[in-house]
Amino acid sequence: MDTKSGKSSLQVSRRQFLYQAAVTVGGLVLSGCAPTKARPETPTIQVTPTPVPSLEINVMWRGPTNPVNKEGDLYKVLVERTGVAYDGFGLPPGPEYTQKVHAVMASGDLPHLMWINSRMPYFQYAEQGAFWELDEFLEDKTALPHLTAYPSYNYDTLRVDGKVFAIPSVRIYRGFPVHIRSDWLDKLGLEMPTTIDEVWQVAEAFANQDPDGNGRKDTYGMMWWQNLEGLEQLRNGFGIVSSWEEDKPGHIIPAFITEKYKRMLEWLHDGIEAGIFDPDSVIMKRDEAETVKGNAGKCGIFYTGSGGLTLNAIQMNIPSAQLMPMPPLLTPEGEYVYCIPYLYIGVWVVTKSVETKEDVMRILKFVDYGSSPEGADLLEYGVPGDYDVGPDGTKVLNDKGEADGAAALWLIPPPDKYLYATVEQAAGHPELAEAQRKLVDSVETVAFPDPILFTLPGPVELEKGSDLERRKYEVFAKILAGQLPISAFDDWVVEWRKNGGDQIIEERSNSYAERVKS
Numbered sequence: 134m135d136t137k138s139g140k141s142s143l144q145v146s147r148r149q150f151l152y153q154a155a156v157t158v159g160g161l162v163l164s165g166c167a168p169t170k171a172r173p174e175t176p177t178i179q180v181t182p183t184p185v186p187s188l189e190i191n192v193m194w195r196g197p198t199n200p201v202n203k204e205g206d207l208y209k210v211l212v213e214r215t216g217v218a219y220d221g222f223g224l225p226p227g228p229e230y231t232q233k234v235h236a237v238m239a240s241g242d243l244p245h246l247m248w249i250n251s252r253m254p255y256f257q258y259a260e261q262g263a264f265w266e267l268d269e270f271l272e273d274k275t276a277l278p279h280l281t282a283y284p285s286y287n288y289d290t291l292r293v294d295g296k297v298f299a300i301p302s303v304r305i306y307r308g309f310p311v312h313i314r315s316d317w318l319d320k321l322g323l324e325m326p327t328t329i330d331e332v333w334q335v336a337e338a339f340a341n342q343d344p345d346g347n348g349r350k351d352t353y354g355m356m357w358w359q360n361l362e363g364l365e366q367l368r369n370g371f372g373i374v375s376s377w378e379e380d381k382p383g384h385i386i387p388a389f390i391t392e393k394y395k396r397m398l399e400w401l402h403d404g405i406e407a408g409i410f411d412p413d414s415v416i417m418k419r420d421e422a423e424t425v426k427g428n429a430g431k432c433g434i435f436y437t438g439s440g441g442l443t444l445n446a447i448q449m450n451i452p453s454a455q456l457m458p459m460p461p462l463l464t465p466e467g468e469y470v471y472c473i474p475y476l477y478i479g480v481w482v483v484t485k486s487v488e489t490k491e492d493v494m495r496i497l498k499f500v501d502y503g504s505s506p507e508g509a510d511l512l513e514y515g516v517p518g519d520y521d522v523g524p525d526g527t528k529v530l531n532d533k534g535e536a537d538g539a540a541a542l543w544l545i546p547p548p549d550k551y552l553y554a555t556v557e558q559a560a561g562h563p564e565l566a567e568a569q570r571k572l573v574d575s576v577e578t579v580a581f582p583d584p585i586l587f588t589l590p591g592p593v594e595l596e597k598g599s600d601l602e603r604r605k606y607e608v609f610a611k612i613l614a615g616q617l618p619i620s621a622f623d624d625w626v627v628e629w630r631k632n633g634g635d636q637i638i639e640e641r642s643n644s645y646a647e648r649v650k651s
């Protein structure tokens with residue numbers, strides 16, 4: 134799934150990993166939505182000498198392959214601060230990383246602390262007893278204040294026979310990337326839409342009532358990109374709130390074979406046919422929608438990872454333009470039901486090459502420190518002298534920082550509930566940051582993780598899944614473009630079920646029932 138990893142150079146920074154190579158099980162991909170080199174300066178690192186000798190460990194992690202610079206100032210501070218002296222190597226994430234995991238496990242010469250990029254090998258080797266069970270360590274909130282602060286479902290999705298063998302490296306992706314031209318709303322006397330019908334009315338007005346005032350019909354109400362991406366928030370309006378859902382207790386089905394999904398396809402097709410939605414949505418790629426067309430300022434509702442950056446681009450030509458994040462839509466039942474977007478960035482395991490519980494805890498504390506704001510900042514920017522501070526207070530790594538190995542070892546990003554707000558603030562739009570914060574707070578109580586996060590693909594899905602996906606999007610694209618009638622959806626569901634879909638449902642449901650059993 135880590136599609137961006139193929140172009141990772143050896144010197145890709147940890148920030149780039151976070152923002153460009155991160156993937157999510159829930160179907161969202163976060164990429165290119167954050168300005169680079171934009172983080173306020175944090176307080177001076179506190180160095181606390183440790184009375185016991187450092188614990189020497191080997192680590193295998195995702196990241197640049199730079200050797201560890203043990204003479205560097207960063208390393209010395211990190212060892213002093215954590216009592217752990219690490220050695221090891223980084224590798225770019227992706228299929229080659231998985232191969233390395235298998236090779237290392239087969240060799241029997243295991244690193245003490247290892248990042249694993251994919252859930253399949255994690256489950257495989259956890260079941261074989263290769264890793265330390267971590268539940269009892271994770272009861273110590275004092276020793277591990279940051280790792281224990283993750284919501285419990287982060288760990289629940291990783292349970293094997295009810296036990297946790299890994300620290301998840303995740304980002305809770307809280308934010309609302311679908312944006313609306315709020316200056317167009319004001320100009321046409323419209324309110325922020327809250328239901329799918331209101332989205333239609335607003336989009337229709339954006340397409341037909343010349344919101345940009347140039348006397349020409351040259352705007353669209355809404356756009357997305359190929360394979361129906363960029364629509365996540367809109368799906369809620371049809372009652373589709375997660376990629377898979379329970380149809381009966383302990384049994385799950387994909388939302389894309391349901392009647393409500395069919396209704397959404399029909400609605401999208403009707404909007405294209407009526408000239409309300411941009412017809413290029415069926416075929417264009419993400420960047421064409423989010424950046425090229427987004428920046429052009431001719432569409433009223435669309436997905437952008439940073440409304441602030443997009444607005445900066447639009448305002449170069451249209452100074453009066455305004456954007457606002459759109460709230461999640463009410464479902465047809467009139468509820469806010471919100472699936473927690475979940476950026477899955479692999480897991481950390483402590484292997485059985487560590488001999489004592491005391492050492493396991495010391496390693497976990499090392500990871501905990503790395504996931505603290507202070508530790509994450511140290512790992513990314515190094516010590517004072519490793520970076521220059523720009524006029525706006527942000528840090529930029531310099532040559533000494535590169536040599537010191539800043540941004541080389543990547544542990545766990547500190548969770549940022551207001552990630553989107555942080556991005557918007559950095560883009561120079563406090564009003565968008567505030568809007569994102571308010572939305573995050575307003576929907577918190579109705580959020581839940583996508584059921585598929587608890588599951589793994591089975592053999593049929595591994596064999597036939599990608600062909601079935603390709604066929605699915607081929608049929609959906611033809612329906613949207615009007616080359617097939619909406620009734621083709623029903624025919625396709627029958628075909629999908631027969632060609633392996635039914636087996637995939639049972640595989641995923643079995644995996645789900647096994648992992649969520651209480």
Ligand SMILES: [Ca+2]
Nearest residue numbers: 343347349351
């Ligand atoms: Ca116009």
